Amino acid sequence: xPAESSEPREAREPGAPPRPDLLAVLxxxxxxGAAVSRGRLVERAAEDAGLGRDRSAVGVLVTLRxxxxxxxxxxxxxxxxxVGPHITRQVQLLEKRDLVRRVPDPYDARARLIELTDAGxxxxxxxxxxxxxxxxxxxxxxxxxxxDDLVRLLSRFADxxxxxxxxxxxxxx
Amino acid sequence: xPAESSEPREAREPGAPPRPDLLAVLxxxxxxGAAVSRGRLVERAAEDAGLGRDRSAVGVLVTLRxxxxxxxxxxxxxxxxxVGPHITRQVQLLEKRDLVRRVPDPYDARARLIELTDAGxxxxxxxxxxxxxxxxxxxxxxxxxxxDDLVRLLSRFADxxxxxxxxxxxxxx
DNA sequence: TATTGTTATACTCTATAACTATA
DNA sequence: TATAGTTATAGAGTATAACAATA
Numbered sequence: 001x002p003a004e005s006s007e008p009r010e011a012r013e014p015g016a017p018p019r020p021d022l023l024a025v026l027x028x029x030x031x032x033g034a035a036v037s038r039g040r041l042v043e044r045a046a047e048d049a050g051l052g053r054d055r056s057a058v059g060v061l062v063t064l065r066x067x068x069x070x071x072x073x074x075x076x077x078x079x080x081x082x083v084g085p086h087i088t089r090q091v092q093l094l095e096k097r098d099l100v101r102r103v104p105d106p107y108d109a110r111a112r113l114i115e116l117t118d119a120g121x122x123x124x125x126x127x128x129x130x131x132x133x134x135x136x137x138x139x140x141x142x143x144x145x146x147x148d149d150l151v152r153l154l155s156r157f158a159d160x161x162x163x164x165x166x167x168x169x170x171x172x173x
Numbered sequence: 174x175p176a177e178s179s180e181p182r183e184a185r186e187p188g189a190p191p192r193p194d195l196l197a198v199l200x201x202x203x204x205x206g207a208a209v210s211r212g213r214l215v216e217r218a219a220e221d222a223g224l225g226r227d228r229s230a231v232g233v234l235v236t237l238r239x240x241x242x243x244x245x246x247x248x249x250x251x252x253x254x255x256v257g258p259h260i261t262r263q264v265q266l267l268e269k270r271d272l273v274r275r276v277p278d279p280y281d282a283r284a285r286l287i288e289l290t291d292a293g294x295x296x297x298x299x300x301x302x303x304x305x306x307x308x309x310x311x312x313x314x315x316x317x318x319x320x321d322d323l324v325r326l327l328s329r330f331a332d333x334x335x336x337x338x339x340x341x342x343x344x345x346x
Numbered sequence: 347t348a349t350t351g352t353t354a355t356a357c358t359c360t361a362t363a364a365c366t367a368t369a
Numbered sequence: 370t371a372t373a374g375t376t377a378t379a380g381a382g383t384a385t386a387a388c389a390a391t392a
Contacts, residue, residue: 021324022305027239027252028331030232033206034254035338038383056359059203066200073374079200081207086360088375110368110373132195138337139330150326151194157312157323158201164311165208211360229382246351259383261352283350283391349392357384362377369372 041134049127051099057090061099061116061124070113072105099123214307222300224272230263234272234289234297243286245278272296 036042046058063079064071071079077087091114094100099120105111116124139147209215219231236252237244244252250260264287267273272293278284289297312320 022308023239023301025324025328025331026235026301026305028328028335030235031252031254031335032331033210035335037206038254039338041338041341054358062199062203066196074372079204081204081211082359083361084374085362085376092375105373108369108373112374128196128199132199134341135195135334138333146326146329149322150330151198153319153323153326154330155198155201156319157327158198158205160311161308162201162204162208165212165214168214168307227381247349255382256384257351258353258385265352281350281392285351347392350390352389353387355384355386357382359380359382361380363379365376366374367372368374369370 042131045127045130045134048130049123051123051127052097054090054093056086057094057099058124058127060087060090060094060114061120062128064100064114064116065121065124065128070103070115072111072113074111076114094120215304218300218303218307221303222296224296224300225270227263227266229259230267230272231297231300233260233263233267233287234293235301237273237287237289238294238297238301243276243288245284245286247284249287267293 042055042058043053046052046055051058051061059080060076063076067075067079073087073091074084076091077084080087091100091102095102098117100114101117102112103115105113139150142150215228215231216226219225219228224231224234232253233249236249240252246257246260246264249264250257253260264273264275268275271290273287274290275285276288278286312323315323
């Protein structure tokens with residue numbers, strides 16, 4: 001690993017050329033995002049799990065599954081970073097397919113809690129097993145240390161970016 | 174690989190069961206992707222650089238910039254992983270704004286090469302400096318070793334996933 | 347006949363606006 | 370009056386189909 005010398009941060013003026021390694025990462029990340037979000041991997045995992053082709057609806061199920069408890073419409077929307085009406089429609093479709101159900105919120109009669117049915121929980125578990133299995137297989141040849149480092153650093157990176165992004169977006173108004 | 178395709182999917186039996194830390198990474202990555210792709214960070218960087226709000230068009234400019242040379246419509250589409258007609262329209266819009274121009278392809282009269290104008294090159298450089306600067310700032314507090322590891326591992330991960338995804342998508346047809 | 351690109355059209359995902367019911 | 374959710378509508382981004390020109 002060549003520990004090339006580069007100057008510490010903060011020496012960044014507008015218009016200054018970005019670091020070459022960052023510039024090289026950008027197209028890779030973009031391609032990765034496009035391949036996963038528009039490619040057939042996710043779609044096929046969803047179909048194999050009996051979830052059909054609706055990516056947004058799958059997102060709702062995964063959100064409920066990782067939450068581990070019933071959530072309100074607004075909470076799902078927040079976690080998925082989309083607006084409420086979008087979730088309303090997805091939940092309606094999922095309800096028709098008996099993958100989720102609505103139960104009253106004991107603390108607020110305006111709201112309903114969205115809950116996975118048994119069928120929904122089983123389907124989303126099959127989906128996650130398939131998808132995560134694919135990534136596990138992809139990383140199978142990596143040294144354990146590298147895998148652990150990737151998971152650790154990527155998690156921290158995602159958290160840092162999300163946090164800073166929320167601040168940045170907020171202070172603009 | 175003649176690949177008996179009666180059971181190509183769901184080839185996930187032995188190997189490695191999905192690890193819990195992977196399950197924890199998934200929502201983070203999803204949120205990161207949503208925040209970057211739908212949030213205001215990219216949009217604002219593009220506006221500051223004088224590129225307007227059109228994300229796809231910005232993608233075309235970045236693709237040309239990182240390629241370092243004029244590209245054909247089909248080549249841009251391949252690199253962005255979208256279909257040709259989409260690029261045709263983006264390039265038409267960019268041409269109207271004098272950010273790119275078309276020049277004849279000396280080797281094939283059917284094709285044109287798409288080339289950044291000076292104005293286009295300057296704008297995309299401002300955009301990239303702004304965007305990458307934001308990420309550099311976000312990583313500013315990280316230990317040097319962690320930053321280097323992240324860039325290295327994330328690049329390799331993106332390459333591995335993209336490669337394997339291309340194989341997987343391909344063998345399905 | 348195959349390939350490059352364009353035109354026209356349709357679909358998916360998500361947002362905004364206006365509204366209802368409860369707090 | 371403010372909040373949770375719904376209905377209806379609009380927009381951005383991308384795909385598919387049919388076609389033109391050149392190889």
